[in-house]
Amino acid sequence: MRTLLFMTLCLLSLAKAREDETAAYEPTKFFNTQILPILENRCFECHSKKEEIDGGLNLDSRAGWEIGGDHGPAVRPHDLKRSPLIHAIRDHDSDSAMPPDEKLPAIEIALLETWVLLGAPDPRTEPVADAKGK
Numbered sequence: 001m002r003t004l005l006f007m008t009l010c011l012l013s014l015a016k017a018r019e020d021e022t023a024a025y026e027p028t029k030f031f032n033t034q035i036l037p038i039l040e041n042r043c044f045e046c047h048s049k050k051e052e053i054d055g056g057l058n059l060d061s062r063a064g065w066e067i068g069g070d071h072g073p074a075v076r077p078h079d080l081k082r083s084p085l086i087h088a089i090r091d092h093d094s095d096s097a098m099p100p101d102e103k104l105p106a107i108e109i110a111l112l113e114t115w116v117l118l119g120a121p122d123p124r125t126e127p128v129a130d131a132k133g134k
């Protein structure tokens with residue numbers, strides 16, 4: 001009886017762990033907890049309507065990176081190679097390295113790459129039109 005109870009408890013806690021795991025990979029939650037803080041801390045200073053919009057690129061809305069900056073869309077969902085944002089954070093020897101001053105920590109680069117590979121989930125719906133081109 002005791003063993004059965006123990007096993008049931010184990011199974012229940014496993015099921016709970018699974019639930020938590022699934023929750024951690026829920027796309028909106030992943031964006032809000034892992035990606036948005038990086039953009040806020042590292043990019044908004046130069047790429048948001050509250051501060052400045054350098055290179056024509058607005059990163060404070062989904063439409064911002066979809067429309068992109070002076071050189072077109074900044075992120076192509078699922079496609080690291082064709083996402084200028086990824087090149088900018090990864091190749092820090094190039095002229096268009098971002099952020100311009102200091103390379104991001106490896107974990108933040110990995111998270112942004114993961115985000116693009118997952119299809120760039122981004123629940124932010126505000127339009128970007130009025131903020132662009134300032």
Ligand code: HEC
Pocket residue numbers: 039042043044045046047054055056057068069070071072074084085088089095096097098099100101104
């Ligand atoms: C200190 C200001 C500053 C910060 C911080 C900054 N950028 Fe930029 N960014 C610029 C400027 C200026 C340009 C335009 C000139 C250039 O391309 O070098 C630009 C251009 C870009 C472009 C190219 C846009 C285009 O279409 O030409 C991308 C992509 C980009 N930034 C991504 C980022 C990301 C991602 C972050 C945060 C990890 C970031 N930047 C942080 C100043 C900044």
